Amino acid sequence: MTSTTDAHRVVDPAQPPHPRRAAWSALRPLVLRLHFYAGILIAPFLLVAAATGLLYAASFQIEQVVYRHELTAPVGQTSLPLNEQVAAARQAQPQGTVSVVRPAAEPGDTTQVLLDQPGLAESTKMAVFVDPSTGQVRGVLESYGSSGALPVRAWISDLHRRLHLGEPGRIYSELAASWLWVVALGGLLLWLTRRRRNGRRLRGLLTPDRSATGLRRTLSWHGSVGLWALLGLLFLSATGLTWSKYAGANVDELRTALGWATPSISSSAGDHAGHSPAGQQTGGTSDVGIDQVVQAAAGKGLSGPLEIVWSAEPGGAYVVKEIDKTAPTRLDQVAVDPATGQVVDELRFADYPLAAKLTRWGIDAHMGLLFGLANQIVLAALAVGIITLIVLGYRMWWRRRPTRGFGTPYPRGGWRAVHWGILAPLALLALAVGYFIPLMGISLAAFLVIDALLGLRSRMASQKSAE
Helix, strand or coil, X not given: CCCHHHHCCCCCCCCCCCHHHHHHHHHHHHHHHHHHHHHXXXXXXXXXXXXXXXXXXXXXXXXXXXXXXXXXXXXXXXXXXXXXXXXXHHHHCCCCEEEEEECCCCCCECEEEEEECCCCCCCEEEEEEECCCCCCEEEEEXXXXXXXXXXXXXXXXXXHHHCCXXXXXXXHHHHHHHHHXXXXXXXXXXXXXXXXXXXXXXXHHHCCCCCCCHHHHHHHHHHHHHHHHHHHHHHHHHHHHHXXXXXXXXXXXXXXXXXXXXXXXXXXXXXXXXXXXXXXXXXXXXXXXXXXXXXXXXXXXXXXXXXXXXXXXXXXXXXXXXXXXXXXXXXXXXXXXXXXXXXXXXXXXXXXXXXXXHHHHHHHHHHCCCCHHHHHHHXXXXXXXXXXXHHHHHHHHHHCCHHHCCCCCXXXXXXXXXXXXXXXXXXXXXXXXXXXXHHHHHHHHHHHHHHHHHHHHHHHHHHHHHC
């Protein structure tokens, strides 16, 4: 259907088209075909990532319900010293070695004592949940990663990241994150250009055209939903790549080279024999105990929720960390000498490089931690948005499929019409991005090969029919 604006536009045949419009007219089929291929072939990976991400957005509430007995305890009048709570955990799991303690952050919470034990999976510890008022052990569960995910949330997290396929499974999530930003920006370009072609105002791009029918109605919903979700899609792609195996390694190298790496605290505290239960002697050197360590950290302004980390090296200091990742974040750290109870090193989150802060905030927002429940609701909405976009995209493809007699809106060889002055920089950019994001580069090369083979088959079929 021709718009009123297009129908009454007077075009001077002798006047050449505007250079920018001519360039985009040649470039648009290339963007359209790339968007088509990525949508058809990468969308299944994005669909799985969105569905599992939607489940992960609710995993914190699921965890609280499933493990309510272990995570909570009756509110008592007083709390036992942390040393006694740790001793109760040691008695319950004598084969383990204490590595981390997370004191009860609020009345009614339990203290978590994390122990290293033989036979546990990588990054997994055994968590003993202790009632801070009575010292009663309320349960023992495996705890995964720095976030302390318990079995149900760890299972959902691994499903989202690796589909429970181990390291090879990470390829799926990295492939989805690698292409999400390309699909989103390509869709933005295609949708915005319809504003000029169809005479639509910006408001008409933000809301679907309810007067449209059939394919145009589906496209209208696809474009509007994509525009609303754009910033969120770019954010999920960028933060997802920081966790990825191949592109993530390149991100880490770049941050290190630019001096943007996350700083670490020194846990060296001199030549001591090692940690021991409160006030006991180990090799002639006393350990002041975890309660005095927490007092020393409080003297430096640290407050709960806290995490006290045992040093892996003999004589190393305790490291006390704030672990409040909700905005405004409280993530300061101090190292405390086990022999003297004195703070020997400090690391303030305010002193992090800006890039390190952004990385921390980005990861926590991706996990749904930074803004609490509101963060999780936004992530769930984005997941639903991605699923909606994919369903609408497949619906459009199905209605325009070649077997129904439609001419393809995704012409092959569109790149040939692009001026070399534009095509050459784009090719160099694609090579650079493909090197930095390897899975995207490999899959892009596969798209080009598939497109060339399909084109060759089509030409051979045409020649054969003409004979």
